[in-house]
Amino acid sequence: MSDEVLFHREFRVMGGDFSAAGSVSTQIKSILQEIGFEPPIIRRAAIASYEAEMNVVMYADQAVVRLSAAPNSIKIEFDDQGRGIADIDMAMQEGYSTATPQMREMGFGAGMGLPNIRKNSDVLEIASELGKGTRVLITIFTE
């Protein structure tokens, strides 16, 4: 199967906009369904992107999200402007969180976001610069 990109689209996520949180991930799910990927692959992509989207809403100012779908892989990149992550190893640990009570009321912010993203990705790349932002690249192989 080829790695030629079939579909590319960009989305924007605004930090602090709890009312719209999840809308990009549901769009990504619909697009992947229309393209015709297998349901378990779509589910992993939707879960990983939803957790990443919630991270932007909770912690960043804004982000550009780039979805690229090829026959053999789905890549979803969250490129945010925001405070950045001080210690990525710490943030990857289940239960580690800097969430506020408002975030916890949404059912998130319990330190499960990045571990859930990793669990549903085949390759997860994270780069962060304090005071600038964070880039999370999720890759899921489709076969």
Added chain:
Amino acid sequence: MELAQIIKLLDCQVVAGAEHLDLNFDEVFAADLMSDVLAFTTPGSLLLTGLTNVQSVITAHVAEAKAIVYVRGKRPDADAVRLADQKGLPLLASPLSMYTACGRLFASGLKSHGDREGL
């Protein structure tokens, strides 16, 4: 178990998706933490939760839980109902506590995927 039977068992009111009461469920997952739902739910499960905002419906949609029961007499907010109507996801409201609702479902033979992994 058919959703119509679950409604009787848990004294539920139907808040959305009344046209899908013929759905069948073998597994249940119960949590208020949406990240746990995303991490541990089996596709096709029934979700029990006390979280009533729109994130509960988005989480069910993303994790492919096929219906939600809100426990402790809580009712989903207007955004949650609107999205559930769009997605065809039944929303039910039960007056029972999480503990009692889970107990009744468990006693009726419904299981949780997590049990098989020794969680």
